[in-house]
Amino acid sequence: GEDVEQSLFLSVREGDSSVINCTYTDSSSTYLYWYKQEPGAGLQLLTYIFSNMDMKQDQRLTVLLNKKDKHLSLRIADTQTGDSAIYFCAEAPSWGKFQFGAGTQVVVTP
Amino acid sequence: DADVTQTPRNRITKTGKRIMLECSQTKGHDRMYWYRQDPGLGLRLIYYSFDVKDINKGEISDGYSVSRQAQAKFSLSLESAIPNQTALYFCATSDDGPGTLTQYFGPGTRLTVL
Numbered sequence: 001g002e003d004v005e006q007s008l009f010l011s012v013r014e015g016d017s018s019v020i021n022c023t024y025t026d027s028s029s030t031y032l033y034w035y036k037q038e039p040g041a042g043l044q045l046l047t048y049i050f051s052n053m054d055m056k057q058d059q060r061l062t063v064l065l066n067k068k069d070k071h072l073s074l075r076i077a078d079t080q081t082g083d084s085a086i087y088f089c090a091e092a093p094s095w096g097k098f099q100f101g102a103g104t105q106v107v108v109t110p
Numbered sequence: 111d112a113d114v115t116q117t118p119r120n121r122i123t124k125t126g127k128r129i130m131l132e133c134s135q136t137k138g139h140d141r142m143y144w145y146r147q148d149p150g151l152g153l154r155l156i157y158y159s160f161d162v163k164d165i166n167k168g169e170i171s172d173g174y175s176v177s178r179q180a181q182a183k184f185s186l187s188l189e190s191a192i193p194n195q196t197a198l199y200f201c202a203t204s205d206d207g208p209g210t211l212t213q214y215f216g217p218g219t220r221l222t223v224l
Contacts, residue, residue: 033212042202042215045212045214090213097155098155098204098213100152102152103152
């Protein structure tokens with residue numbers, strides 16, 4: 001997805017916080033999403049944020065949205081080995097057509 | 111049972127062969143999608159369908175065709191497979207909105223073209 005950019009790799013120690021960043025281009029996107037892909041599996045919705053929100057918290061997950069800079073981040077508190085996966089940022093600038101980033105591979109080390 | 115299923119899960123074929131990948135869903139969604147995933151490129155949209163009579167090309171439709179046989183079924187065909195179509199293919203569905211338009215993904219089909 002050329003319109004959604006994210007770094008390709010993140011290494012984090014178990015117990016630390018992870019922060020995955022994403023930039024997008026279409027300011028008309030109503031919702032922005034984070035998907036998680038575990039090895040050998042399809043993508044699963046992790047969380048989403050409505051475009052008129054700045055922050056959304058869901059247990060260990062915190063999503064921050066800066067609409068001015070078109071920047072989205074996902075923070076995972078107390079990262080666990082089960083959080084090792086590829087994380088995709090996505091936007092839906094028009095009904096039903098999603099734009100995905102290339103995915104960030106998160107590796108959690110003991 | 112899974113809401114979105116794909117068959118086969120793995121397929122190895124030779125250059126020039128015709129291949130069909132199938133997707134079925136029990137979510138009752140009108141909207142269905144086919145993506146391919148390549149390392150470092152993320153997901154790229156091949157085709158999408160907003161209802162049984164609606165088929166649209168995505169960003170990388172060349173070399174692919176689709177058929178929407180029913181609301182629940184959306185098939186992807188490679189008419190004459192080539193090695194650079196080796197990838198992981200995902201089918202997805204979504205609701206029509208208004209709402210979050212969450213996409214639900216199948217488990218993927220790993221296709222290797224020799």
